[in-house]
Amino acid sequence: MLEHDVLVVGAGLAGMRAALAAHQSGANVAIISKVHPVRSHSNAAQGGINAALTDRGDNWEDHAFDTIKGSDYLGDQDAIEYMCTEAGPELIDLEHMGVIFNRDDEGRLGTRAFGGQQRARTFFVADFTGQAILHVLYEQLMKADVRVYEEWFVLELIVEEGECCGVIAMEIATGSVFVIRAKSVILCTGGLGRLFEPSTNALIVTGDGIALAYQVGAPVMDMEMVQYHPTTLKGSGVLITEGARGEGAHLLNKDGERFMQRYAPNMMELASRDVVSRSEQTEIDEGRGIDGCVLLDCRHLGEDLIAERLSQILEIGMDFAGVDIRKEPIPIQPGMHYIMGGIKTDMDGRTIVPGLYAAGECANVSVHGGNRLGANSLLDTVVFGHRSGRHAADWANGKAYRDLNVDDYVDGKEKEFSDLFSRQTDERWSQIRLDLGKAMDRYMGVYRDEEGMQSLLAMLPGFRERFAQASLQDKGRVFNTDLIFTLELGFMLDCAESIVLGGIERKESRGAHSRTDYPNRDDENWLKHVLVTRTDDGPEVSQLPVTITKWQPEERKY
Amino acid sequence: MQITVSVRRYNPQDKETPSYWQEYSLEVEETSSVLDSLIKIREEEDGSLALRCSCRSAICGSCAMRINGHAKLACNTKVSDVAEDGGTIKVEPAGVMPVIKDLVVDQTLFWDKVKQVSPWLQPEGEEPEAEYLAPNSDMTHLAGVMACIMCGACVSDCTVLEMDPNFIGPAALAKAYRFAADPRDDQDASRLAALSEYGGVWDCTRCYECVEVCPKGVAPMDRIMALRDRAMEAGYTNNNGARHTDAFEASVSHSGRLNELTLPIKSFGVLNLPAQMSMAPVAIRALMRRKIPPIIHKSVPGVKNVRRLVESVKEEQQDEQAAG
Structure with a gap:
């Protein structure tokens, strides 16, 4: 019997940080991940990690205020306060573990400017901060000798008598199905970017954890809050870091105008992401774009700065757009990047299901609210990964393993698989996923309205029917990616449902949720979270007040 | 442009058939990568083709494979750089490591070697309350090595590993250098002693293959040479190398x-x-x-x-x- 006190699903920053914390608490912890830990999508975080260090004259309250304003007042302020006070200690922990942060002239950690913040408090490793931290956390995992179920795919959470007590999973290399028993499970599976086409997100980012929790009745919250990043490459959706603008790059329309002066005269290109993306989309929609894009101009930054601090962007420009950013502006457009919404948790990472925790992008402890600030995502992962790891270990401490009828669970899955393998249709995951992704991008993109969202909602049953017909071309069990993609599509359909329902419910414009039919923020009626919960009678939508500590909502200007 | 992608297939479940070449003809954009082509094949033509890939932007390290005989990341290799219009691209799994299926190799060997160099920071003495002070030049120098995405391209094409599985190999040695050159790490002596043993820095034949194939400019061989210098300076001279x-x-x-x-x-x-x-x-x-x-x-x-x-x-x- 495979069993662990704490089982972490996902091995990005949140997952590895959670596992290390649980390990330090004395728990027998393991990680299960559908890819090797260093392949996780945390890699793609380029710009940095925010922290207000007091010895630099910064303070956590300013950071908290910027985060709250960035969230368009939808973030829960108690959680934001916790994140911003823990930022310093977490950052120093990462440095002590070995992260090679860039330094200032005195050899202390150096900062760069990032969007939506009054001062430079983003700590960074060139333009591959996520990768640099991810690899160091994996070093620590090797040092602690934590067991990793590498390339294992979680199929379903096991909940008995209301408590989460393990997972059913498949070893991808063999296709064999196993039950892993656990006293607590922490979901750290990241976002759901591939539900949108295009997206900056890696192909593995398919909302698995969000759907797994949703399927066992855990509510998801503010799923309509989908972040479109202002600088992505056309077609492929490949990301250009906000660090480029942080270092001083300009956004230009087809007339060469720095159009942000008309939308955010103070912060210009470094306004919040939702603001910049909307501004770009407006320029494009009103005919001042070029072929669906605007331009990001890095030329004046100089070759030395680009080589030292934006080296990866230089490479990406060459490889994926054929543009040398030292010599010409690069065409970019807003592209789906991040989901602020996720599984509702408290500050300890607890979901409504006892024994089930969540942290990182798949969770919504609500530090990002309606719009996440750049470089707050890495912070979220380590702060709440750490805390949920500790609490999941506490929960497991002294608890006994539940007796599970393993064979029943395995046989049930085998039965589902044999049905799936025996289907003979022309329908495949790839076409359904593409159609779904395009529909999501069209109706849940930068601008939305009732009509569009209702038509998307009406399309979902059709997608589900096609999914129920989808068949496999690979009929073997060894490393069957055809099977994996099909299973992921099932997860994505669940996520789509909650996003559309959340979007229709929220009748205002706040953060990333910009409705042309309700163009204003409405604090009187909508200073609230929107929750979607799956019940036996279908999805149920409800609301919850936002936690305000000391920052009352104000008009948001940049 | 029109291309033919010739893929080395292998399915362990089909005991009768050894590995074989399968050709796919397809139309791709000039700017397409080899990975785009493989994904197109997988999504539109043949769902049984197995490969690893994720980020599409040369940061996750999943898609290292041999393209026209040399290890590359499929995602940052442009089709037009490896084939003419109407031409053929040969795609095989990475070398040295055993094949699981098609283009998917078992990387256990790769990670075992990384683990062999105690790849974590080992400072001595009490931790400072704030960060360790370190010159930015040292950190940016190390960034050149930390840029390694552990894709295994260098291991795939290492001419020593092909013959001698005892060699620690380019990726793990570059990783070792990252710690030996980190001003915060205090285990230089034990690291350099271990790396001077059989299988360590002196077993590199300086063939340059790893530098050629590394998609991130890590230049593993240069790091191995730097480790040799450091080892000799530290007095580890009682060996053949x-x-x-x-x-x-x-x-x-x-x-x-x-x-x-x-x-x-x-x-x-x-x-x-x-x-x-x-x-x-x-x-x-x-x-x-x-x-x-x-x-x-x-x-x-x-x-x-x-x-x-x-x-x-x-x-x-x-x-x-x-x-x-």
Whole structure:
């Protein structure tokens, strides 16, 4: 019997940080991940990690205020306060573990400017901060000798008598199905970017954890809050870091105008992401774009700065757009990047299901609210990964393993698989996923309205029917990616449902949720979270007040 | 453009069929990557084709494979750079590591080697309350090594690993360098001692393949050479590699060329009789075929110039060291 006190699903920053914390608490912890830990999508975080260090004259309250304003007042302020006070200690922990942060002239950690913040408090490793931290956390995992179920795919959470007590999973290399028993499970599976086409997100980012929790009745919250990043490459959706603008790059329309002066005269290109993306989309929609894009101009930054601090962007420009950013502006457009919404948790990472925790992008402890600030995502992962790891270990401490009828669970899955393998249709995951992704991008993109969202909602049953017909071309069990993609599509359909329902419910414009039919923020009626919960009678939508500590909502200007 | 992608297929579930080449013809954009083509095949034509890929932007390290015979990331290799219109691209799994299915290899060997170099920061003494102070130049230098995405391209094409699985290999040695060169790490001595053993830095043949194939400019071989220098400076000279280096330098500085007769003797250590004896059959075969180097080792004409060159290189190195 495979069993662990704490089982972490996902091995990005949140997952590895959670596992290390649980390990330090004395728990027998393991990680299960559908890819090797260093392949996780945390890699793609380029710009940095925010922290207000007091010895630099910064303070956590300013950071908290910027985060709250960035969230368009939808973030829960108690959680934001916790994140911003823990930022310093977490950052120093990462440095002590070995992260090679860039330094200032005195050899202390150096900062760069990032969007939506009054001062430079983003700590960074060139333009591959996520990768640099991810690899160091994996070093620590090797040092602690934590067991990793590498390339294992979680199929379903096991909940008995209301408590989460393990997972059913498949070893991808063999296709064999196993039950892993656990006293607590922490979901750290990241976002759901591939539900949108295009997206900056890696192909593995398919909302698995969000759907797994949703399927066992855990509510998801503010799923309509989908972040479109202002600088992505056309077609492929490949990301250009906000660090480029942080270092001083300009956004230009087809007339060469720095159009942000008309939308955010103070912060210009470094306004919040939702603001910049909307501004770009407006320029494009009103005919001042070029072929669906605007331009990001890095030329004046100089070759030395680009080589030292934006080296990866230089490479990406060459490889994926054929543009040398030292010599010409690069065409970019807003592209789906991040989901602020996720599984509702408290500050300890607890979901409504006892024994089930969540942290990182798949969770919504609500530090990002309606719009996440750049470089707050890495912070979220380590702060709440750490805390949920500790609490999941506490929960497991002294608890006994539940007796599970393993064979029943395995046989049930085998039965589902044999049905799936025996289907003979022309329908495949790839076409359904593409159609779904395009529909999501069209109706849940930068601008939305009732009509569009209702038509998307009406399309979902059709997608589900096609999914129920989808068949496999690979009929073997060894490393069957055809099977994996099909299973992921099932997860994505669940996520789509909650996003559309959340979007229709929220009748205002706040953060990333910009409705042309309700163009204003409405604090009187909508200073609230929107929750979607799956019940036996279908999805149920409800609301919850936002936690305000000391920052009352104000008009948001940049 | 029109291309043919010829993929080395292998399915362990089909015991009858060994690995084979399968050709797919498809139309792709000029700007498409090889990965785009493979994804197109997988999504539109043949769902049974197995490969790893995720980020599509050369940061996750999943899609290292051999393209036209050399290890590359499929995602940042443009089709137009490896094939002409109407041409064929040959795609095979990475080398050295065993194949699980099609383009998917088992990377256990890769990670075992990484684990072998104790790949985590090991400072000594009490942790400071704030960050460790370190010069930015050191950190940006290390960033060049941390840029490694562990894709395994260098391991795939390492000519030593192909023959000798005991070699720690380019990726893990580059990782070792990352710690040896980190001013915060205090285990230089034990790291360099371990890396001077059999399978370590001296087993690299300097073929340059890893530098050529690395998609992130990590230049593993250069890091291995830097580790050799550090190991010798730290006094780990009692091994064939270090002795070979010293003998090489001594011979060239003295006569302007290699004394091939004494080089192996000095490399093994003059008093290492068993190793000297083991050379005897080679020496005898060489003698029989009249391939023995001249017994009397003469200097090259103008050897003084060579010596002056050696001196000036040494001075330069000393200046560099003094400068920091």
